[in-house]
Amino acid sequence: MFDEKDLILEARHVTRRFPAAGGRSLIACNDVNLKMYRGKTLGLVGESGCGKSTFMRFLVWLDTPSEGEIIYRGMDITKLKGRKLWEMRQHIQMVFQDPSTSFNPKMRIRDIVCEPLLNYGRIHASEKDAKARELLEMVELPGDFADRYPHNMSGGQRQRVAIARALALEPEIIIMDEATSALDVSVQETIIELITRLQREKNITIGFICHNLGLIQSFAHQIAVMYLGNIVEVMPGEGMADVCCHPYSRALLDAVFDTKMDFSKKIEPIQGEPPSPLNIPAGCPFADRCPHCQDRCLRERPVLKPVGPDHEVACHRFAKGANG
Amino acid sequence: MALLELRHVDISYGNRVTVKDCDLTLEEGEICSIVGESGSGKTTVIRAVLGLIAGGGRVTAGEILYEGRSLLDLSPREWRALRGHDISMIFQDSGAMMNQTRRIGSCFVEYIRTHENVSKKEAWEKGEDMLARMRLPDPDRIMRSYPFQLSGGQRQRVGIAMGMTYQPKLLLADEPTSALDVTTQAQIVRQMMELRDEYGTAIIIVTHDIGVASYMADRVVVMKDGVIEDQGTREHVLYETDNPYTRKLMEAVPSVGGKRYV
Numbered sequence: 001m002f003d004e005k006d007l008i009l010e011a012r013h014v015t016r017r018f019p020a021a022g023g024r025s026l027i028a029c030n031d032v033n034l035k036m037y038r039g040k041t042l043g044l045v046g047e048s049g050c051g052k053s054t055f056m057r058f059l060v061w062l063d064t065p066s067e068g069e070i071i072y073r074g075m076d077i078t079k080l081k082g083r084k085l086w087e088m089r090q091h092i093q094m095v096f097q098d099p100s101t102s103f104n105p106k107m108r109i110r111d112i113v114c115e116p117l118l119n120y121g122r123i124h125a126s127e128k129d130a131k132a133r134e135l136l137e138m139v140e141l142p143g144d145f146a147d148r149y150p151h152n153m154s155g156g157q158r159q160r161v162a163i164a165r166a167l168a169l170e171p172e173i174i175i176m177d178e179a180t181s182a183l184d185v186s187v188q189e190t191i192i193e194l195i196t197r198l199q200r201e202k203n204i205t206i207g208f209i210c211h212n213l214g215l216i217q218s219f220a221h222q223i224a225v226m227y228l229g230n231i232v233e234v235m236p237g238e239g240m241a242d243v244c245c246h247p248y249s250r251a252l253l254d255a256v257f258d259t260k261m262d263f264s265k266k267i268e269p270i271q272g273e274p275p276s277p278l279n280i281p282a283g284c285p286f287a288d289r290c291p292h293c294q295d296r297c298l299r300e301r302p303v304l305k306p307v308g309p310d311h312e313v314a315c316h317r318f319a320k321g322a323n324g
Numbered sequence: 325m326a327l328l329e330l331r332h333v334d335i336s337y338g339n340r341v342t343v344k345d346c347d348l349t350l351e352e353g354e355i356c357s358i359v360g361e362s363g364s365g366k367t368t369v370i371r372a373v374l375g376l377i378a379g380g381g382r383v384t385a386g387e388i389l390y391e392g393r394s395l396l397d398l399s400p401r402e403w404r405a406l407r408g409h410d411i412s413m414i415f416q417d418s419g420a421m422m423n424q425t426r427r428i429g430s431c432f433v434e435y436i437r438t439h440e441n442v443s444k445k446e447a448w449e450k451g452e453d454m455l456a457r458m459r460l461p462d463p464d465r466i467m468r469s470y471p472f473q474l475s476g477g478q479r480q481r482v483g484i485a486m487g488m489t490y491q492p493k494l495l496l497a498d499e500p501t502s503a504l505d506v507t508t509q510a511q512i513v514r515q516m517m518e519l520r521d522e523y524g525t526a527i528i529i530v531t532h533d534i535g536v537a538s539y540m541a542d543r544v545v546v547m548k549d550g551v552i553e554d555q556g557t558r559e560h561v562l563y564e565t566d567n568p569y570t571r572k573l574m575e576a577v578p579s580v581g582g583k584r585y586v
Contacts, residue, residue: 188576218584221586254510258582259534273477
């Protein structure tokens with residue numbers, strides 16, 4: 001399904017440690033290896049605090065990893081500085097979760113969506129009106145909205161403006177951090193329709209952070225499940241429910257409530273909560289909540305092993321030669 | 325006689341009527357969920373039941389009957405006897421509803437002692453017992469913790485434990501799982517369903533998560549712009565209704581193995 005020549009960005013052994021009190025360190029991302037492909041969506045799923053936002057923030061230089069490299073256009077982008085970094089930023093843009101706090105409240109929509117273009121000298125100040133109109137129409141908003149302020153708009157409209165701003169520079173990659181979580185379901189649906197249409201038209205790569213497997217599987221080409229800083233499973237988005245096999249991914253899937261589920265089925269949620277990222281267990285990070293935990297899981301950390309086409313799992317149960 | 329009945333209720337903030345002509349009936353032990361988009365008036369309705377409408381809103385028409393008795397002309401004293409004992413409420417983030425500078429135990433003891441005349445020690449034990457019944461591990465430690473030291477799921481369980489102390493006949497829940505992660509959400513949903521099985525509690529749950537609403541509820545009420553757009557059994561609202569708004573809303577819910585956009 002994925003062609004190696006479409007590989008656009010690759011993260012290799014990315015680790016991020018934050019210093020914590022008492023000389024300890026908090027490991028937010030642990031040896032993350034991920035690939036993003038041109039025109040495809042990578043969905044990153046996990047519970048709060050699992051490190052999914054930390055990872056995506058590396059790609060837009062809001063943070064840098066402690067170890068590892070991120071290869072884009074043949075360069076390790078984590079080492080970029082100065083002019084080179086400034087130039088590179090226009091190719092990777094971001095949309096944030098809460099559209100009401102990601103704009104300057106004193107700027108008009110026209111100035112918000114045109115600011116990146118002016119910054120990179122792509123347009124002249126006199127062209128702002130026409131360009132703002134064009135960008136707003138691209139995200140299906142009336143061109144007259146250019147005169148408004150962010151507080152005059154609904155949450156869904158603001159998120160469209162955020163998408164217009166991110167797309168203004170025609171980037172190759174867009175990172176969306178829970179871009180629809182603050183919205184109502186009906187609005188969420190229209191935003192997903194918009195994102196997927198723009199992706200088809202412009203062949204954009206999307207990195208989408210989400211905690212709802214039900215939503216992400218409806219439009220991601222590739223889904224990575226993260227737990228306590230570790231990627232535990234990478235699988236294709238289509239038919240995900242049939243192939244997903246890591247016990248944590250299954251637990252996430254079982255925790256999805258939707259209108260087509262079997263209502264008579266008693267839900268069996270996994271018990272407890274993730275351990276603190278300050279003392280990550282030595283073996284499998286999921287061992288203490290896993291219903292299939294064996295001795296080996298407590299001793300030895302499983303690594304990602306291929307189990308099918310575009311499908312990798314980090315679990316001893318699915319490693320070759322393992323029992324059970 | 326129904327446990328709770330709202331008859332043609334209008335609720336206004338200032339001169340603006342926000343909720344219009346709301347009719348709702350709840351039987352004992354029934355779970356009803358109110359769904360709708362933000363600003364549809366769903367929270368206002370359940371707050372009205374407990375006389376807790378925020379920001380100067382008031383019920384301007386209609387009647388709210390609890391076991392046949394009108395709630396609208398209760399004296400403050402009668403309200404106090406009813407709240408917590410017969411009807412209680414849990415909020416979106418129960419931790420934020422508590423005093424941040426006091427430990428859980430101190431709040432819990434105060435809560436119990438406003439409702440019954442017991443010693444602090446007895447109240448403490450009762451609180452601990454409730455936390456244990458809501459399956460919170462290590463209740464003694466929880467009682468000695470501040471709200472911010474607990475995780476979101478633990479805080480929500482504390483809220484449920486407090487609300488269930490006197491085994492109310494009616495539990496009102498305002499977005500009880502919206503701030504939680506999916507696996508914790510599943511735990512809380514299951515726990516609320518068990519309340520009905522064990523104590524026969526009737527529940528009204530307000531949520532924008534239609535999946536959770538339909539899993540839990542016997543009856544679903546759909547609200548839009550302050551008006552009840554549609555209501556009926558879960559099967560009616562999900563599969564049978566002719567109401568175009570309800571249908572559109574239900575189709576927008578993403579489902580595993582459902583519609584794909586790419």
